[in-house]
Amino acid sequence: MKxxxxxxxxxxxxxxxxxxxxxxxLFLKYRDVLDSNKKIIIVCENCNFEYTNTWNNIKKRKYxxxxxxxxxxxxxxxxxSGISQDLLQYDINNPLPFNLYSQYINELKxxxxxxxxxxxxxxxxxxxxxxxxxxxxxxxxxxxxxICVKKYKDDVLLIEDDFSQYIKNNLPAPFEIYLKYRTIxxxxxxxxxxxxxxxxxxxxxVNWNKISHRxxxxxxxxxxxxYLGYVGxxxxxxxxxxxxxxxxxxxxxxxxxxxxxSRKISMxxxxxxxxxxxxxxxxxxxxxxxxxxxxxxxxxAKKNWENPEFREKCTSNTNHLSxxxxxxxxxxxxxxxxxxxxxxxxxRSHLSIKYxxxxxxxxxxPDFIVNINGEKTLTEVKGWRxxxxxxxxxxxxxxxxxxxxxxxxxxxxxxxxxxxxxIFYNTEAKIQTLDQTLLIIKNYPSKWN
Numbered sequence: 001m002k003x004x005x006x007x008x009x010x011x012x013x014x015x016x017x018x019x020x021x022x023x024x025x026l027f028l029k030y031r032d033v034l035d036s037n038k039k040i041i042i043v044c045e046n047c048n049f050e051y052t053n054t055w056n057n058i059k060k061r062k063y064x065x066x067x068x069x070x071x072x073x074x075x076x077x078x079x080x081s082g083i084s085q086d087l088l089q090y091d092i093n094n095p096l097p098f099n100l101y102s103q104y105i106n107e108l109k110x111x112x113x114x115x116x117x118x119x120x121x122x123x124x125x126x127x128x129x130x131x132x133x134x135x136x137x138x139x140x141x142x143x144x145x146x147i148c149v150k151k152y153k154d155d156v157l158l159i160e161d162d163f164s165q166y167i168k169n170n171l172p173a174p175f176e177i178y179l180k181y182r183t184i185x186x187x188x189x190x191x192x193x194x195x196x197x198x199x200x201x202x203x204x205x206v207n208w209n210k211i212s213h214r215x216x217x218x219x220x221x222x223x224x225x226x227y228l229g230y231v232g233x234x235x236x237x238x239x240x241x242x243x244x245x246x247x248x249x250x251x252x253x254x255x256x257x258x259x260x261x262s263r264k265i266s267m268x269x270x271x272x273x274x275x276x277x278x279x280x281x282x283x284x285x286x287x288x289x290x291x292x293x294x295x296x297x298x299x300x301a302k303k304n305w306e307n308p309e310f311r312e313k314c315t316s317n318t319n320h321l322s323x324x325x326x327x328x329x330x331x332x333x334x335x336x337x338x339x340x341x342x343x344x345x346x347x348r349s350h351l352s353i354k355y356x357x358x359x360x361x362x363x364x365x366p367d368f369i370v371n372i373n374g375e376k377t378l379t380e381v382k383g384w385r386x387x388x389x390x391x392x393x394x395x396x397x398x399x400x401x402x403x404x405x406x407x408x409x410x411x412x413x414x415x416x417x418x419x420x421x422x423i424f425y426n427t428e429a430k431i432q433t434l435d436q437t438l439l440i441i442k443n444y445p446s447k448w449n
Contacts, residue, residue, distance in 0.1 A: 021050065031059055046071035047112035047129050070112050090114070095127050098143045109134040119145035172205055175221045182212050182219070199226035200292060225289045229296035302352060305365070323441040325434075328368075333426040334381050334416065335367060340434065341422055345371040349378065355395035357388050364392045375406040382412055 036055045051068035095114035112129035166173040172194035204223035330336040368379045
């Protein structure tokens with residue numbers, strides 16, 4: 001005797017307790033005694049997807065009643081055609097291995113037949129419907145999960161085991177891996193690179209995307225904090241920046257000029273803006289990044305100081321006599337007089353000596369190195385006596401202990417006057433008596449004009 005129209009109470013309770021899903025065992029128990037057009041939800045034993053159909057439609061199937069329509073249809077077609085009987089051994093509990101994927105493309109390309117994938121990138125195992133793999137626009141024939149395909153796109157094909165091991169273990173890759181793949185992989189990788197910064201030597205972690213898109217030094221292991229200072233020291237950047245500024249300032253009323261003028265006006269009219277600007281600059285210079293930036297500026301200044309033209313530009317003053325005698329630069333009439341007195345045995349000093357004064361670290365650049373009686377003597381011409389000059393002298397005496405320089409000489413006005421035959425070239429008339437083929441005057445004191 002067959003029950004009509006309604007599902008039994010046992011089935012209703014089971015469905016209520018299992019979110020509307022009926023079990024295969026319960027269906028088989030009432031299959032022959034229950035006749036109903038009520039819709040039920042089953043979980044396909046092949047693709048593991050939920051599927052909704054009426055009780056009677058499922059009961060009428062000849063093959064594999066506990067499957068969704070796609071899987072049941074594919075199974076029925078295989079049974080009728082009599083091909084690929086070896087596929088019958090695979091189901092959701094025993095999915096098709098990916099190494100057999102290519103053999104069954106024509107038969108299973110439109111089905112949800114389960115395929116087991118051990119992703120070669122992330123190392124995770126997934127069971128994916130056959131047609132989902134087949135319909136991929138990227139990497140359809142690669143054993144990669146849907147997550148890695150979406151994340152890395154075509155670059156999946158280029159990733160080898162030396163890189164994938166870091167992705168699998170969710171670890172940042174070393175800089176050597178980045179150098180190997182940076183010209184191969186074009187995807188914006190959301191992946192981190194770990195290295196010791198060549199500037200500050202700190203262990204740093206930088207996003208792959210950020211470091212690969214750097215305009216300068218994309219092949220350098222430099223952290224984000226040091227990168228600004230590194231770029232600022234590059235000759236190419238300095239020249240490009242100079243050319244850009246010249247281009248901007250060659251046009252009247254450019255945006256750059258208007259911006260600068262507006263900032264000046266704002267700071268003049270609103271003291272709070274000036275205070276906030278000063279506070280923000282102090283916060284930066286007191287931070288770790290500011291300390292690194294100051295050190296980089298110091299190193300860059302020392303490098304620039306080795307250039308005679310740069311030193312000449314920095315030390316020139318409109319209130320002092322300046323120029324060259326022979327190849328030696330001078331910045332005062334006293335320095336010129338000393339050069340003439342020792343000419344042939346004197347050269348400009350390029351030394352830089354550290355010293356501390358009033359709690360601040362400073363640098364001292366002596367004037368000349370003079371060969372006196374066969375001994376190198378570090379010589380400084382000083383216009384007046386001060387405490388800082390004595391500190392500089394002490395630092396210089398300590399410095400020359402490790403050099404071939406034997407003495408340090410600090411010359412004040414009275415010391416210059418004691419030199420036998422010494423002439424002060426401190427007027428235009430006296431300067432005219434010098435060898436004009438050796439003398440190049442860059443600037444006359446304003447009082448001589």
